[in-house]
Amino acid sequence: MHSVVSCIIDDNTPLRVQATSAGAKDQEAENYLEKKFKGNPQYTFDEAVQTAIAALQSVLSEDFKPSEIEVGVVRDDASKAFRVLSNSEVEEHLTAISERD
16 A cells, blocks of 8 residues: 655745645545644644654554655755655654654
């Protein structure tokens, strides 16, 4: 099963969020993200990544291990390069999510 959730976060301006998803339960994921981002709340980059991961966990009813999920990000910096977070970075986000819940 493959699912994709994407969020566009711009660190240098007031938060601009576009939430889309594709794959299994895509409409549920979009609804989850729209609810979380409603009213244009101020999210840090880490909070936005964690919200995207939490959306997948919620709609798929799964708790992920770092080896079971890939998280790709593009930061609004000079390089604007796409990169996949390492397993240790994903683990940090998963830990933050579980501590928050």
